[in-house]
Amino acid sequence: MKITIEWTYKTNNGVETVFRSDELPVAHALTIGEDLEKTGRAKSITYIDQHDSTWMVKELKKYIQEMDTEPHNVRVYFDGGYDIQTSQAGLGIVIYYEQNGKNYRLRRNAPAVGLNSNNEAEYAALHLAIVELDLLDVHHQTVQFIGDSQVVINQMSGEWPAYEKELVSWADRIDIKLNELGITPEFELVPRKLNTEADRLATQALQGTDITGQIELQ
Incomplete structure (x- = not known):
């Protein structure tokens, strides 16, 4: 806040x-x-x-x-990858936060089916991150969402309009979830080289490697 x-x-x-x-x-x-x-x-x-x-x-x-005593100062990195040949998608998220005077990092990836483009995969990754924030009890605060997708970042921040029906649907789902959690989003576009953790997780999901982990940072 x-x-x-x-x-x-x-x-x-x-x-x-x-x-x-x-x-x-x-x-x-x-x-x-x-x-x-x-x-x-x-x-x-x-x-x-x-x-x-x-x-x-x-x-x-x-x-x-x-x-x-609750997670705060939350930063979320997200990325999605899509394989045209297999029509499979991989999602990757990294969440940094503070709690009880300590710093934590949560990493998670997941495969996804039923998507039709890389842009949809990026939106799906952002949605996955928000679901994970709900599980962490991140509510009623400002959260920074960081990604390398110009489409997602600019559409969610209102800089670009969304015309594709699938992307509009994802954006609406995300807005509804953010409102439910009382989260005020701040979107930041970064070069891919500054989003390597989430990118690697998305790639590993496409390769069939599941990763879920949380550690305290020293």
């Missing part, structure tokens, strides 16, 4: 104006809000989330305490 701070600033001679911050991580927003209060010139400090809901300071502090 990201928070925007809105406050009224009053000068010594009584002139007032309203300021609004950029979106900030919750902990940063609280620190800045507390600092603003110390100046004695800021009043009506309001904390607003990405859904335009307002939060009290004690609510945000409770949120931080709860989030520390």
